[in-house]
Amino acid sequence: MSKVKVYELAKELGKDSKDVVKFLEGKNIEVKNHMSTISEDEAAMVKKALGGSKASASGDEAKAAPKKKNIVHVFRPQNTRDGSRNGRRQAGRPAGGAKAPQNAKPMQVQNGRPAPGSKPAVKSVAKPAVKPVAEKPAEAVKPAEVKPEVNAETVQSKKPESTPVQPQSVANQTEKVQEKNTSVEKPVKNREEQNRNSQSQEGRRERSQGGYNRDRQGRNDRNNDRGDRNGRPQGDRRDNNRGRNDRNNDRNDRPQGDRRDNNRGRNDRNDRQGGFNNRDRQGRNGNDRFQNNDHRKKNNNPAIPAPALEGQKPQQRKNKGKEDFKKKDYRKDDEDRMPKGRKQKNDQKQQMQKPQQKEQKVEETIKSIVIPEVLTIKELADKMKIVPSVIVKKLFMQGKIVTVNQEIDYDTAEEIALEFDVLCEKEEVVDVIEELLKEEEEDEKKMKKRPPVVCVMGHVDHGKTSLLDAIRHTNVIDREAGGITQHIGASVVTVNGEKITFLDTPGHEAFTAMRMRGANSTDIAILVVAADDGVMPQTVEAINHAKAAGIEIVVAINKIDKPSANIDRVKQELSEYELIPEDWGGSTIFVPVSAKTGEGIQDLMEMLLLTAEVSELKANPNRRARGLVIEAQLDKGKGPVATVLVQKGTLRIGDAIAAGSAYGKVRAMMDDKGRRVKEAGPSTPVEILGLNDVPNAGEVFVGCKNDKDARSFAETFISQNKAKLLEDTKGKLSLDDLFTQIKEGNLKELNIVVKADVQGSVEAIKQSLLKLSNEEVVVKIIHGGVGAINESDVSLASASNAIIIGFNVRPDATAKETAEREGVDVRLYRVIYNAIEDVQAAMKGMLDPVFEEKVLGHAEVRQTFKASGVGTIAGSYVLDGIFERDCQARIVRDGIVIYDGKLASLRRFKDDVKEVRAGYECGFVFENYNDVKEGDQVEAFKMVEIPR
Numbered sequence: 001m002s003k004v005k006v007y008e009l010a011k012e013l014g015k016d017s018k019d020v021v022k023f024l025e026g027k028n029i030e031v032k033n034h035m036s037t038i039s040e041d042e043a044a045m046v047k048k049a050l051g052g053s054k055a056s057a058s059g060d061e062a063k064a065a066p067k068k069k070n071i072v073h074v075f076r077p078q079n080t081r082d083g084s085r086n087g088r089r090q091a092g093r094p095a096g097g098a099k100a101p102q103n104a105k106p107m108q109v110q111n112g113r114p115a116p117g118s119k120p121a122v123k124s125v126a127k128p129a130v131k132p133v134a135e136k137p138a139e140a141v142k143p144a145e146v147k148p149e150v151n152a153e154t155v156q157s158k159k160p161e162s163t164p165v166q167p168q169s170v171a172n173q174t175e176k177v178q179e180k181n182t183s184v185e186k187p188v189k190n191r192e193e194q195n196r197n198s199q200s201q202e203g204r205r206e207r208s209q210g211g212y213n214r215d216r217q218g219r220n221d222r223n224n225d226r227g228d229r230n231g232r233p234q235g236d237r238r239d240n241n242r243g244r245n246d247r248n249n250d251r252n253d254r255p256q257g258d259r260r261d262n263n264r265g266r267n268d269r270n271d272r273q274g275g276f277n278n279r280d281r282q283g284r285n286g287n288d289r290f291q292n293n294d295h296r297k298k299n300n301n302p303a304i305p306a307p308a309l310e311g312q313k314p315q316q317r318k319n320k321g322k323e324d325f326k327k328k329d330y331r332k333d334d335e336d337r338m339p340k341g342r343k344q345k346n347d348q349k350q351q352m353q354k355p356q357q358k359e360q361k362v363e364e365t366i367k368s369i370v371i372p373e374v375l376t377i378k379e380l381a382d383k384m385k386i387v388p389s390v391i392v393k394k395l396f397m398q399g400k401i402v403t404v405n406q407e408i409d410y411d412t413a414e415e416i417a418l419e420f421d422v423l424c425e426k427e428e429v430v431d432v433i434e435e436l437l438k439e440e441e442e443d444e445k446k447m448k449k450r451p452p453v454v455c456v457m458g459h460v461d462h463g464k465t466s467l468l469d470a471i472r473h474t475n476v477i478d479r480e481a482g483g484i485t486q487h488i489g490a491s492v493v494t495v496n497g498e499k500i501t502f503l504d505t506p507g508h509e510a511f512t513a514m515r516m517r518g519a520n521s522t523d524i525a526i527l528v529v530a531a532d533d534g535v536m537p538q539t540v541e542a543i544n545h546a547k548a549a550g551i552e553i554v555v556a557i558n559k560i561d562k563p564s565a566n567i568d569r570v571k572q573e574l575s576e577y578e579l580i581p582e583d584w585g586g587s588t589i590f591v592p593v594s595a596k597t598g599e600g601i602q603d604l605m606e607m608l609l610l611t612a613e614v615s616e617l618k619a620n621p622n623r624r625a626r627g628l629v630i631e632a633q634l635d636k637g638k639g640p641v642a643t644v645l646v647q648k649g650t651l652r653i654g655d656a657i658a659a660g661s662a663y664g665k666v667r668a669m670m671d672d673k674g675r676r677v678k679e680a681g682p683s684t685p686v687e688i689l690g691l692n693d694v695p696n697a698g699e700v701f702v703g704c705k706n707d708k709d710a711r712s713f714a715e716t717f718i719s720q721n722k723a724k725l726l727e728d729t730k731g732k733l734s735l736d737d738l739f740t741q742i743k744e745g746n747l748k749e750l751n752i753v754v755k756a757d758v759q760g761s762v763e764a765i766k767q768s769l770l771k772l773s774n775e776e777v778v779v780k781i782i783h784g785g786v787g788a789i790n791e792s793d794v795s796l797a798s799a800s801n802a803i804i805i806g807f808n809v810r811p812d813a814t815a816k817e818t819a820e821r822e823g824v825d826v827r828l829y830r831v832i833y834n835a836i837e838d839v840q841a842a843m844k845g846m847l848d849p850v851f852e853e854k855v856l857g858h859a860e861v862r863q864t865f866k867a868s869g870v871g872t873i874a875g876s877y878v879l880d881g882i883f884e885r886d887c888q889a890r891i892v893r894d895g896i897v898i899y900d901g902k903l904a905s906l907r908r909f910k911d912d913v914k915e916v917r918a919g920y921e922c923g924f925v926f927e928n929y930n931d932v933k934e935g936d937q938v939e940a941f942k943m944v945e946i947p948r
């Protein structure tokens, strides 16, 4: 059986091989390409089927219709309008399958094309789109026919406004073209040229459409007009256009062929320009880039179907600005036609890639830095690797004046950094101490009941000390200077066989810091509110502290013995702070008490135990001890002494412990009654000996495995603190910053050195003084410590222009001398409140004391005698100055003031004397004080009025 090749069959049928292949594939006949062979039977089937379409002329509309559809696809979308128009025309005709092909035929005739009888009419319409113009002379006519349309349109479009010509209906255009064609007397061989020329025109128009240069087009138009005025034939006009367009390329004397080539090249170029849509490039090309077009003529594919371009034109105009579609097409054309195009494509690629690279670069340049919470502009600049002045300048431009050493917070730094395309991340500060003190959850089973730790809080003078006193049955209040509680103490009270540990938290605002620690270390807070006074500012403060610490509050309404007592008023006032009494439907326990009469104290105790029971307070006693340092001081004989509250585990003699920067082995332990104990379990306060240094009040103490561990803990703490100190002092060293502040005149620093007899007082004074800072003056505690004011304190104060505040301490002889010499202001107090008041007044510029203490002289106690009815007589030697009979005196032992009062009697031998001068011996008796010892220093002073 002989085989038939697909392409031969296609040829025979006048079909495209592709169509045949497609048809065969549709019939499930395996063909690879046009070279594939099929059997005769299959060929016959194809002939029957596809031949049928050929036979559409004979009425097989069913086959012709899809074919027509295909043709429409071959044309550019714009041409569909044509098609649709045809369709409309068809629609206008009576529907009849046999008439469909006839519709095509008249069109062909209209187009002046010889209708090849063998070809389906519709197909012939499609042909020019695929076949080279020059291939068939007969078909070449067709573009020529369409082309003049372009010219005609060009002429039409050459209106002075040079606005884009709106696409006209193809029918109209075709009519015009036909009219014009009749007037064109050019030989047919020039049609091709015309065609190209028209393409050139078209390209030019495209360029101008691309927004290149209206003016240029206007000139062109004028030129054409001139051509018209000259009455030149249209053909000339066309030439004129062409010549005008190519004025940079050709002289008129050049052979026409050259000119044509140039035109073609130009056309090409214009096409490409359309693709690039590059105004600059267009502009340049328009002037001089066509001179070297010759090499492109080979590449100028004459097969570009004019209708395609033609069809595109109106589209382009219509969619001025929407050139993406067009661009793609032109680019594609270029690629197909021109090797140069490849280069340009590459250029294009580069152009397109460039921004990408740029983007990458930008991404790379986005830096990320890690910055702390607070840093200086200089540090920020260093991190960003830029010069600090750049930041300063930038901020200056924004109206912010900063210096390189100015400290800024994280948010500000982040804002600045973002302006330089730098991302910020907050430095995570790992608190080594916190890590060191971290504890794991304990096993519930090992936990045992422990006594509650209770603190007493409330407004000043509402009776906290009195209440505690009443509870402990001791008379603590008598021993306090100025009647204000000043040291945190602790005591254990047994009620109904159960223990309650009381922390004696101070009531004055000065002790806020201590109270905070008290709140943190306690389970229950007794809020003392005087029934006659009600809720006061510190009552509210105490409530807030207790709430923040999450501890239970038991309200003790004190002083109910007073006639002015109003319990309900207190209840009512407290209910405003969410402390609603149980009898009012709330959950807070209110106990009316009287510290004076002892009324209600037992009730209060029972309520405390009840609250503790509800709270289910537990701790594991069988582990290494851990707790809080309540108080610490340096004892001359015992060394550092610390009062600690064991919170977990059991502390035993011989245990290695570390508390902040101090460490050591527990040498001895005393309970709250001063009895020596060997061990202390949870919730037990004890005084311990054996530490190498005085720890800070509020510090956590931990029991360690051995001495070495305790030591390394303390060392870590010291190194951490050093780093913190450095961090703190960094700002002070900044001269620029200081200068700015001075210049601004609204920020001054008040540097203070605090010395006190116990650590707790140092902390309390520090906290109170720091609170005095306001917008104008910043209080800075540059140093604080326990013990007498020494020379180093004075020199530090002198160097930093600070004042020294001594609480219950005196300066030693050298310190005093240095202070006088250096002009350092040393202020000594026995009541914290006075110290704070003074500083506050000084800050307001109102501190001009009316009275000032004037030291008269010093003496040393050499021997003491007891005399009945008189008390202890201190046999002393006057070291310097003078002692007067009615003067005031203070006794200083180991740098600490132990008495401050009146000199009751001054005698030499058995006689009362008016005064005793330096170098003489004498006897002192102090008012209400007999505890004087050998070696004590006595300072005589009197208050003298200082004129304002």
Ligand SMILES: Nc1nc2c(ncn2[C@@H]2O[C@H](COP(=O)(O)OP(=O)(O)OP(=O)(O)O)[C@@H](O)[C@H]2O)c(=O)[nH]1
Pocket: 458, 459, 460, 461, 462, 463, 464, 465, 466, 467, 477, 483, 484, 485, 506, 507, 508, 558, 559, 560, 561, 562, 593, 594, 595, 596, 597
């Ligand atoms: N009538 C009467 N007076 C009381 C009662 N409790 C305390 N006082 C008096 O109130 C004054 C202040 O008492 P303190 O115990 O010092 O008050 P505080 O709250 O500890 O004061 P600071 O330590 O300064 O914070 C003292 O004069 C007490 O005698 C009471 O129940 N009834």
